[in-house]
Amino acid sequence: MKIAVAGLGFRLANVIASFAKACPDLEIVGLMDPEPAGLPAVLSSGLPAPRRFDTVELMLAQTRPDLLMVGSPNVFHLDHITAGLRTGVRVFTEKPVVIDEDQSMKMARLLAEYGKESVMVGLVLRYSDLYRDLRAAQAQGHIGTITSIEASEHIAPYHGAFFMRDWRRHTRYAGPFILEKCCHDIDLYGSVVGQRAMAVASFGGRKSFAAENRPDQLSAFQQQEFYKKPSGWLKSDAVFESDGDIIDYQTAIVEYQGGATMAFHTNLNVPDQFRRFCVIGNKGMAEGDFIRNRFEVHSAITGEKLFERRYEGHESDHYGADDQMAFDIYKHLTQAAPLPVNIVAALEAGLVAIKIEEARRARRTVELAETWQRFDDALCSPVAAA
Incomplete structure (x- = not known):
C-alpha cells in the first residue's frame, strides 16, 4: 500500500508504525512537512526515507498514493484533506478533524461533495x-x-x-x-x-x-x-x-x-x-x-x-x-x-x-x-x- 504523508509529527509516526505491522508492503511514497519531527522514528523502524515535497498538491500529483495520511497541526487539516479529495485520494486524518465551527461546516460540505466514506479519522479509542x-x-x-x-x-x-x-x-x-x-x-x-x-x-x-x-x-x-x-x-x-x-x-x-x-x-x-x-x-x-x-x-x-x-x-x-x-x-x-x-x-x-x-x-x-x-x-x- 502506497501512502503519502502531510505532516509527520511524533503522533503520526506512531500510527505509521502500527500501519506497517498491519501492511507489510507499506511504502511512504511522499512526505510534505518542512519540519518532520517524527521522521527519525520512521527511519529507525526500517522504512526508507520518503521523497520530500514542498506542497501537498505536488506530492499527490506526482505519487498517486492509495492513501493520504494527514498528521499536520490541526489548523492545516482542512486544507490538506481538501487537497486529497480534490485529487481523488482517500484520506486518513488525525483527530481533531478541524479546529472551529466554521471549518466544521466547510468539512461537512466537502463530505456532501465527495462522500462520507472518503475520509477516515484517528479516533483511536x-x-x-x-x-x-x-x-x-x-x-x-x-x-x-x-x-x-x-x-x-x-x-x-x-x-x-x-x-x-x-x-x-x-x-x-x-x-x-x-x-x-x-x-x-x-x-x-x-x-x-x-x-x-x-x-x-x-x-x-x-x-x-x-x-x-x-x-x-x-x-x-x-x-x-x-x-x-x-x-x-x-x-x-x-x-x-x-x-x-x-x-x-x-x-x-x-x-x-x-x-x-x-x-x-x-x-x-x-x-x-x-x-x-x-x-x-x-x-x-x-x-x-x-x-x-x-x-x-x-x-x-x-x-x-x-x-x-x-x-x-x-x-x-x-x-x-x-x-x-x-x-x-x-x-x-x-x-x-x-x-x-x-x-x-x-x-x-x-x-x-x-x-x-x-x-x-x-x-x-x-x-x-x-x-x-x-x-x-x-x-x-x-x-x-x-
Whole structure:
C-alpha cells in the first residue's frame, strides 16, 4: 500500500508504525512537512526515507498514493484533506478533524461533495478493547437506558508540560484544549448515549502551569518529567511561563437529546493519572479506566457484579488500540470491512467540544439545536453548490 504523508509529527509516526505491522508492503511514497519531527522514528523502524515535497498538491500529483495520511497541526487539516479529495485520494486524518465551527461546516460540505466514506479519522479509542466491552455490555441489556455519565481524562504532569511547550499550546493552531485532547472521550460517550448533545455548560482555566507557580528550583520529579516528552514544531522550553493560551483544567456538563447527562472533568497536572468513566442506566452501571486497565458491570436489578476484566499485554499506544485501528483500517481499505467510527461522528464530537469551550468563555449554557441544523444542512450542500 502506497501512502503519502502531510505532516509527520511524533503522533503520526506512531500510527505509521502500527500501519506497517498491519501492511507489510507499506511504502511512504511522499512526505510534505518542512519540519518532520517524527521522521527519525520512521527511519529507525526500517522504512526508507520518503521523497520530500514542498506542497501537498505536488506530492499527490506526482505519487498517486492509495492513501493520504494527514498528521499536520490541526489548523492545516482542512486544507490538506481538501487537497486529497480534490485529487481523488482517500484520506486518513488525525483527530481533531478541524479546529472551529466554521471549518466544521466547510468539512461537512466537502463530505456532501465527495462522500462520507472518503475520509477516515484517528479516533483511536473506538478501537480499544475496553470500549468494545462497554458496547457489548450495553448491547446485552446490562445497562439499559442511559441516565447519566461521569467521566474524566486526567493527564500526568509530563504530558501537561508537553502541551505547554508544544504547538498545541496555541488555540489558533490546535483549537481549544478540550477539543485537541478530549474529543476522543466526547465521541465515546456520545456514541454510548446514542443521542446528540443538545446543551452544554463549562468552567475552567489555567492554574497549575502558570508563572506564579514556578518554583525557584524544580523538584527532581519535575526535572525528570517536564522535558521527557519531546515537542516538535514551535517547540519551547517554557512550562510555567508558556506563551500559549490553552487552559489546564476544565469541567463540562452535557445534556443529550432525551435527557441523559454527562459530567466530564479534565486536568493536565494529575501525578497518578487516570481516564475513567461510570455509565449509569436504569438497569445497571458500567465502570472502566483506560489507564488502570479495568472494567466492571453491575446490575441494578440483582446487585450482582455481572462482568469484570483486567487488560494486559498492550504493545502499542492508546492501550493497544493503535495497532487494532491500523489492522481494521487496512482491512477496510482492502476488503471493505466496516469501521467503528466515521468522519461525521468525529465532526459531531468536535462541535460539542467547540461549544463546550464557547460556554466556558461566555460563562453561560449553550444550546446546540441551531448548530446541528446548520451542520445537517452543510452535509447536504456540496462545496461546488455552496
